[in-house]
Every structure is written in structure tokens, then in C-alpha cells.
Amino acid sequence: MNFKLFFYIFLLLIICSCDDYFDDVKKINFKELIPAGKTQNFVLRYTDSANLKAILKSPLNIDYTNQIFPYSEFPDGIDIEFFDKKEGSTKVSANYGIVYYLTKIVSLEGNVIIQSPDSSFVKSNQIFWDPEQEWLFTEEKIVFSSDDYNIRAEKMDADRSFKLLKTGKLDGSFLFEDCLLYTSDAADEGLGVDLGGRRI
Numbered sequence: 001m002n003f004k005l006f007f008y009i010f011l012l013l014i015i016c017s018c019d020d021y022f023d024d025v026k027k028i029n030f031k032e033l034i035p036a037g038k039t040q041n042f043v044l045r046y047t048d049s050a051n052l053k054a055i056l057k058s059p060l061n062i063d064y065t066n067q068i069f070p071y072s073e074f075p076d077g078i079d080i081e082f083f084d085k086k087e088g089s090t091k092v093s094a095n096y097g098i099v100y101y102l103t104k105i106v107s108l109e110g111n112v113i114i115q116s117p118d119s120s121f122v123k124s125n126q127i128f129w130d131p132e133q134e135w136l137f138t139e140e141k142i143v144f145s146s147d148d149y150n151i152r153a154e155k156m157d158a159d160r161s162f163k164l165l166k167t168g169k170l171d172g173s174f175l176f177e178d179c180l181l182y183t184s185d186a187a188d189e190g191l192g193v194d195l196g197g198r199r200i
Contacts, residue, residue: 036066042074054082058097065101073098078108088117094127104132120146124156135159142167 042061046054059076078097082090095110106129114136115121124142129135137157144151154168 033064033067035062035064037063039063051085052083054080056080070101071098072101084117090117091115105130118146120144122156127156 039061040059042056042058044056045052046056056078057080058074058078061072061074063072064070065072074097077095078093080092082092084090092108092112092114094108094112097109098107099105100107107126108129109126112124112127113121114123114127122142122144124138125140127136127138127140127142130137135158137155139155142153142156144153157166159165
């Protein structure tokens with residue numbers, strides 16, 4: 001009987017000690033990413049031919065450019081202002097941002113707002129930006145809003161000026177002035193549609 005008791009105690013000790021070592025075994029393959037640097041109150045000014053093009057501000061920048069897939073993140077939010085002498089300034093803000101240097105893609109996440117010089121804005125939970133192509137895209141729901149419209153869409157693919165814009169299903173309200181709207185059939189024949197004395 002003492003042998004069985006001894007055996008159970010021994011087995012219990014082995015099981016308990018395995019639990020302690022299991023945590024250590026998990027840590028063997030854990031690789032902590034050590035950043036190349038951290039900058040508080042980060043401010044970056046981008047100039048081209050002595051002209052200020054953009055200012056990026058963030059409370060914290062963590063630089064992981066020392067990794068195999070280099071990136072830099074802004075975990076406490078990001079604000080960017082793009083300057084254009086003709087068009088005015090465009091402001092971008094998000095709760096989080098990350099720049100992937102190999103793919104040259106910027107991911108803006110959490111309450112992303114892009115406000116154009118005319119005070120119209122685009123809002124989404126996430127927007128990707130390709131600075132080289134000056135292209136914005138997302139598969140998240142978005143809102144386009146101004147004094148004249150409030151449009152919701154399923155996704156977005158657009159150039160920086162939103163002159164070339166492709167979206168998914170649209171929903172929202174529009175304020176139209178007198179204008180001529182062509183349907184695809186009417187456009188072939190050069191016909192407009194007249195609704196109640198108002199040409200649309």
C-alpha cells in the first residue's frame with residue numbers, strides 16, 4: 001500500500017513539474033521584437049524643392065526598421081497634413097498607423113478621417129494608402145460627407161484627390177441642383193430624364 005501512495009505522490013510531482021516547465025518551453029520559441037528606436041512627440045516634415053509638402057505628427061513612433069520585414073508604427077495616433085498651394089491642405093487623422101517599408105503601404109486604423117480643403121471628409125475604420133501611387137483603398141465601410149451629401153459605401157478605391165473613385169454599394173442622401181443626369185440608355189440617345197418639371 002505504501003508503494004501505491006509513493007507512486008501517486010511521485011506521479012503528482014512529475015505532472016506539477018511538467019506544468020512549470022511547459023511555460024519555459026513556450027518561451028524558447030518566443031522572440032521579442034526589440035525596436036531600433038522610440039520617439040516621443042514625433043514630428044516629420046517632408047519637403048520637395050524647398051517647398052513644405054506634408055507634416056506628420058504623433059505622440060509616439062516605434063521604429064522596427066531593424067527587422068527582416070521593416071516597419072514603423074504609431075500606436076498612440078497619427079495626424080498628417082498635406083499642403084498644396086493650389087488646392088489647400090488635406091488633413092488625415094487616425095487612432096493608429098503603421099508604415100510597411102518593403103511594400104511601401106501605410107495602414108491607418110481606428111477612426112480614420114480624411115478632411116479635404118473644402119471641409120468635406122471621408123471616414124472609415126481602416127484605410128490603406130500607397131504614397132508612391134497616391135492611392136487610397138479599403139474594404140471597410142466608409143462615409144463620404146459634406147454640406148451637399150452624406151454617402152455610405154461598402155468599400156473604396158480612389159486617387160488622393162478623389163477624382164478617380166470606385167466604391168461598392170452606395171447608400172445615403174444627396175443634394176442636387178438643377179442638372180442633367182443621363183441613364184445609360186438615355187446617354188446613348190443623348191436624352192435626359194425629366195421628373196415633375198425638374199430636369200435630372
